[in-house]
Amino acid sequence: MSAKTAEIQANLIPVYIMGKRYDVPESLTIMKAMEYAGFKFIRGCGCRGGICGACGTVYRLPGDYHIRVGLACQTVVQPEMYLTQIPFYPANRAVFTWDDLKGEAEEVFKVYPELFRCLACNACSKVCPMDIQVMDYVAAIKRGDLDKAAEISFDCIQCGLCATRCMAEMSQYHIAQMVRRIRGKFIAVPSEHCDKQVEAIISGYYDKFLQEVMGLGTLDPMQQDQVTDDIKKLKDLYNQRQMEPGTSENEWTPDSDHALLK
């Protein structure tokens, strides 16, 4: 079946993007449906894989008072949904001098005193597209258990939707990011492997490889053969990369003598 035939056969459903009706194929994600409708993303779109948090979206369904949320790149359109994206939310992000920190909970309290305005309504957890128990990590921070708060918030993708619903006007995701950084510096067991990798990067171990990859970016349409060749080489490099196994009993570290680096 040709792409054209597939398009004709696709079942179109009405959705309302920022109040205007568009008919889009029913199987598309919100992001793809918006592109189908003619929108071009210059903000509010990053990884397209549910990881970067750039595409927070709010929507309502007909006959339902609930405001719903999702990631535009992951949520499939539904008939008659009213939607808009919230690619950026102006939330408070504290300014502090990292080198002055000692890794104590009081330092978080000082720059984010609004933590103690939490009413425990749990709207933040309910809105989280990553199913993080946001209210629980806020409670952990308040009792000084930064390790626990970092663990609970680990999957946060910084979409900011929690802050949009917070009655205490907190920016939970920025607070949790500070806490995870404190944990990384002061609480977590140092990672020997990470230190070695940083040393390798600083020493220039990867420079030759990176220069080669960066040189494969020909975009000149007049050099179509070169563009095709570069794309093929980049795809080959991508396919040959080292990947951490999905499941493994043993601790895994990348092979620093991998063929790609030779």
Ligand code: FES
């Ligand atoms: S585009 Fe990255 S999470 Fe949707």
